[in-house]
Amino acid sequence: MFKRALAQSQRLAFRSSTAPQFNLAASQRLFSTSQNPMAGKLEGKVCLVTGAGSGIGKGIAQLFAKEGGKVVVGDLNLAAAQATVAGLDNATQHLAVGMDVTKEQVVTETYEAIKKHFGKPIDVVICNAGVQHIDPVDKLSFDNWRKIVSVHLDAAFLCTREALKQMYEQKYGKIIYIGSVHSKLASPLKAPYVSAKHGVLGLCRAVAKEGAKKGVSANVICPGFVLTPLVEKQIPEQAKELGISEQEVVKNIMLKDTVDGEFTTIDDVAQATLFFASHPTNALTGQSMIVSHGWYMQ
Numbered sequence: 457m458f459k460r461a462l463a464q465s466q467r468l469a470f471r472s473s474t475a476p477q478f479n480l481a482a483s484q485r486l487f488s489t490s491q492n493p494m495a496g497k498l499e500g501k502v503c504l505v506t507g508a509g510s511g512i513g514k515g516i517a518q519l520f521a522k523e524g525g526k527v528v529v530g531d532l533n534l535a536a537a538q539a540t541v542a543g544l545d546n547a548t549q550h551l552a553v554g555m556d557v558t559k560e561q562v563v564t565e566t567y568e569a570i571k572k573h574f575g576k577p578i579d580v581v582i583c584n585a586g587v588q589h590i591d592p593v594d595k596l597s598f599d600n601w602r603k604i605v606s607v608h609l610d611a612a613f614l615c616t617r618e619a620l621k622q623m624y625e626q627k628y629g630k631i632i633y634i635g636s637v638h639s640k641l642a643s644p645l646k647a648p649y650v651s652a653k654h655g656v657l658g659l660c661r662a663v664a665k666e667g668a669k670k671g672v673s674a675n676v677i678c679p680g681f682v683l684t685p686l687v688e689k690q691i692p693e694q695a696k697e698l699g700i701s702e703q704e705v706v707k708n709i710m711l712k713d714t715v716d717g718e719f720t721t722i723d724d725v726a727q728a729t730l731f732f733a734s735h736p737t738n739a740l741t742g743q744s745m746i747v748s749h750g751w752y753m754q
Contacts, residue, residue: 498733527551551570638650681748
């Protein structure tokens, strides 16, 4: 009896020793951003943020710099980009670039310059540049339609294409698009913006499918109204078009469907972006995160 029990115990021990083992230490290393416990979540990562001369992009650049990223601040206005860089933590390790994200050659050359400057492929790209125009469809000029769609959707494509060329080389990359609640629903007077933001969500999902085998994830942040220069400009424009006061625009249009009547903040969006940019695996890809005080629930 004892011999049979001993033999059974030995067989169980053998099967246990040859089975795949979960390596806790390796798992802990996977979820650590660095061997240095004091390092930031983006330590040493080269991160491009477009439209970062002001507003949401500037807030993202500031947070990424605090988390150890080497931040490339891209903006149509070079002086604004330089001003953002000057205010970042460890300002000398970052780079300001003037770039029109709707121009193919400019985008291509900018990515090449970034790689040359840092001596490595780009790690994280935040497609944030944006503009807005308020008009009903029947009064909307084709030029204004094309401008809005180009800045939001054409630019996202161009920045994505050049990013993938470098990210595929190193089999790693995070692409994050700043979409909008208007990636999910529509509002009057914003047809080109709504159309472009829906398109960004589609682009993200296609990139997530294509990039998966080469270590690249793609996700979208969908903010509600944030008091940036872009939104502040809309308030009087909508008031004029609708024949109501600016206070009514804020209360009855912009914040009407939020759960608490509050604007989303720049830091709210920046923190959500950091979450995607620093996630240790590509389990999160092709996803959209809505940051809107409950304006849109999914």
